[in-house]
Amino acid sequence: xxxxxxxxxxxxxxxxxxxxxxxxxxxxxxxxxxxxxxxxxxxxxxxxxxxxxxxxxxxxxxxxxxxxxxxxxxxxxxxxxxxxxxxxxxxxxxxxxxxxxxxxxxxxxxxxxxxxxxxxxxxxxxxxxxxxxxxxxxxxxxxxxxxxxxxxxxxxxxxxxxxxxxxxxxxxxxxxxxxxxxxxxxxxxxxxxxxxxxxxxxxxxxxxxxxxxxxxxxxxxxxxxxxxxxxxxxxxxxxxxxxxxxxxxxxxxxxxxxxxxxxxxxxxxxxxxxxxxxxxxxxxxxxxxxxxxxxxxxxxxxxxxxxxxxxxxxxxxxxxxxxxxxxxxxxxxxxxxxxxxxxxxxxxxxxxxxxxxxxxxxxxxxxxxxxxxxxxxxxxxxxxxxxxxxxxxxxxxxxxxxxxxxxxxxxxxx
Numbered sequence: 001x002x003x004x005x006x007x008x009x010x011x012x013x014x015x016x017x018x019x020x021x022x023x024x025x026x027x028x029x030x031x032x033x034x035x036x037x038x039x040x041x042x043x044x045x046x047x048x049x050x051x052x053x054x055x056x057x058x059x060x061x062x063x064x065x066x067x068x069x070x071x072x073x074x075x076x077x078x079x080x081x082x083x084x085x086x087x088x089x090x091x092x093x094x095x096x097x098x099x100x101x102x103x104x105x106x107x108x109x110x111x112x113x114x115x116x117x118x119x120x121x122x123x124x125x126x127x128x129x130x131x132x133x134x135x136x137x138x139x140x141x142x143x144x145x146x147x148x149x150x151x152x153x154x155x156x157x158x159x160x161x162x163x164x165x166x167x168x169x170x171x172x173x174x175x176x177x178x179x180x181x182x183x184x185x186x187x188x189x190x191x192x193x194x195x196x197x198x199x200x201x202x203x204x205x206x207x208x209x210x211x212x213x214x215x216x217x218x219x220x221x222x223x224x225x226x227x228x229x230x231x232x233x234x235x236x237x238x239x240x241x242x243x244x245x246x247x248x249x250x251x252x253x254x255x256x257x258x259x260x261x262x263x264x265x266x267x268x269x270x271x272x273x274x275x276x277x278x279x280x281x282x283x284x285x286x287x288x289x290x291x292x293x294x295x296x297x298x299x300x301x302x303x304x305x306x307x308x309x310x311x312x313x314x315x316x317x318x319x320x321x322x323x324x325x326x327x328x329x330x331x332x333x334x335x336x337x338x339x340x341x342x343x344x345x346x347x348x349x350x351x352x353x354x355x356x357x358x359x360x361x362x363x364x365x366x367x368x369x370x371x372x373x374x375x376x377x378x379x380x381x382x383x384x385x386x387x388x389x390x391x392x393x394x395x396x397x398x399x400x401x402x403x404x405x406x407x408x409x410x411x412x413x414x
Contacts, residue, residue, distance in 0.1 A: 002028045003317050004061065004073045006087060008052050008080045009185035010036025014367060015076045018298070021310045022074075030068065032061055034083070034187065054086055054187040061087045072317030078152040079185040081105055081290055086190070094319035096290055098190075100266035104290040105186075106193035108149045110265065117264030120257055120284045123201040126194055133170045134163055136199035143202040146173050150195050152182040153294070155381045159202065159233045169233075172378040173197055205278030207286070208244060211293055211301045211309045212258060212272040213316070213324045219259040219272075221327045222307030224251065225300055228335075238295075239337045241394050242304040243329035250283070251327060257283045265290075269319075271312050273297070295386045296336050296363035303332050303362060303390070335397040336363055336388030339405060343376040344412035349384065355404045360397075363388030371413075384410065 005019055010033045019041070022029050031041040034052040049060045061073070072093050075084045081101050088095025096104075103109045114121045125136040126149070137144045137160065146169055147157040156176045158169040174197060177183065186192055207227040213220045224244035246254065258274045265288060273293040275286040292298055292309040301307040305327060315322040346368050356364065366385040368374060374382045387405055391397030 001026070001314075001318060002030065002068055002070045003314060004064070004068075004070045004087075005029060005031045006033070006057070006061070006073060006075050006080050006084050007031075007036065007077050008034045008057065008083045008187045009181075010040060011077060011079075011181075011185070012367070012369075013040070016041075017365070018076050018310060021298075022314055025311055025314055027314055030064070030070070032057070032064065035185075052185070052187050054083065054189040057083055057187060058087055058090045062091060065091050072314075072319065074313050074317040076291060076313070078105070078289060078291060079182050082190055082192070083187045086187070094269065094317065096267055096270050100270075101290060102191070102193055103265045104267065104288060106149050107147065107151070107287060108196075108198060109193045110287060111198075113264040113266075114261055114285055117260055119260040119264055120282060122203055122279070122284055122286075125199050127197055127199050130167065130170045133197070133199050134166055137163070137166055140199070140201040145198075145200045145202060146170060147198050147200065148173065148177060148180060148183070148196070149198060150183045150186070150192060151180065153381060154238075155180060155182065156378075158378075159231070161233075165233075169378070170197070176378070176380070203277040203279035203284050203286075205281070207275065207277040208246065208254065208283075209240065209293060209297065210254070210258060210272070210274040210276070211297055211307060212262075212274050213312050213322055214262045214267045214270045214272060215316075215321055215324070216268060219255065219262050220324045221251070221255055221258065221274075222309065222312070222324055223297075223301035223305035224254070224327055225297065225304075239335065240297075240300065241333070241335050241398070242300050243331070243333070250278075254283045255326075257285055258288065261285045261288050269316055271309060271316055295338065296365070296388045299363050299388065300334055300336060304330055304334055306330055333391050333393055333397050334362065334388055335391070335394065335401045336386065337401060337405060339366075339384040339387055339408065340376075341368075341374060341384045341410045342412070343374050343379065346370050346372045346374060347411045347413045350409040350411075352407050355407055358389075358404070360389045360391070360400050361387070361404065362390055384408075
């Protein structure tokens with residue numbers, strides 16, 4: 001089986017470990033980057049377009065497809081979902097279609113689709129000025145959430161508790177849009193929908209993340225993870241626990257909400273990363289992305305629910321129904337976190353042997369490299385890496401994770 005993976009703009013070396021996972025499934029994997037570095041992937045399986053113009057990426061993919069006869073095209077990158085949909089359409093390969101891809105990428109269009117289908121969502125409004133944002137917040141009632149329509153990774157997402165905070169946060173978010181990687185790394189020549197800011201009503205309950213699959217008329221929640229972060233005004237320090245604490249009745253409600261949202265977006269054969277938050281006892285959709293979740297969510301799914309999102313990507317990429325089941329926990333507990341450090345230019349990251357070699361660690365990925373600039377809110381949301389630990393219970397795994405995280409030392413350049 002030959003698959004083509006695409007990044008519109010190469011995101012450092014972030015996805016290489018996932019490409020290696022795909023290879024380990026027996027896939028002959030080729031990689032095409034629009035913009036990126038020359039030595040990103042083995043030369044005989046790698047091409048660099050040198051442009052993020054959609055027509056040029058499609059043309060180069062078509063030329064390569066004529067030589068190699070790919071079985072499918074895939075991506076793990078949020079800002080490449082639309083590009084992959086366009087390439088798949090042009091090459092006659094399985095895909096979700098450009099319209100569904102744009103809807104899954106743009107949170108304003110996503111919410112419009114949910115609203116038309118009657119799926120549960122927070123109140124929302126697309127705003128173009130501070131006055132618009134203040135009026136929306138006044139209508140919805142504080143607190144509210146401010147977020148980009150084309151964001152990712154919680155960049156420029158703020159909880160706002162008062163008009164005074166809105167006067168600070170709205171200009172920060174609006175200014176941040178100018179240099180937001182996830183917007184600027186989208187393909188040129190595609191109508192992405194509105195690139196702006198949303199104000200949404202605040203949902204007061206706990207949040208859950210799903211790695212899911214849509215296949216024809218059914219949606220499968222392969223794994224469910226609890227977000228257990230101590231929340232503040234930003235949403236950058238994610239801490240997760242699995243298996244979920246949700247009971248059977250609430251799992252059924254979440255499944256119904258995600259299924260309604262996926263079908264509203266036109267996702268019929270797709271992997272999905274879904275985020276749901278409860279409000280007054282009922283689940284509301286935050287988003288459904290037509291890609292797998294980032295960080296270690298693929299590992300968490302395998303360990304705690306017996307679901308392999310990476311294999312699902314490979315199967316669906318070539319048009320084959322993946323081996324997926326409705327949510328069924330394995331009984332193994334994990335906690336996982338984004339590693340957060342101060343803002344500055346990285347000089348060195350020291351991971352002690354007792355952390356690196358522990359059999360309790362299932363996920364340890366330092367994504368920042370010496371020379372990388374770490375930005376923290378409101379300037380950005382760069383993370384140091386990821387850490388995940390196993391345990392006999394939530395408390396056991398959580399204590400181990402925190403002890404190991406505090407042992408990782410970061411030094412910065414002057």
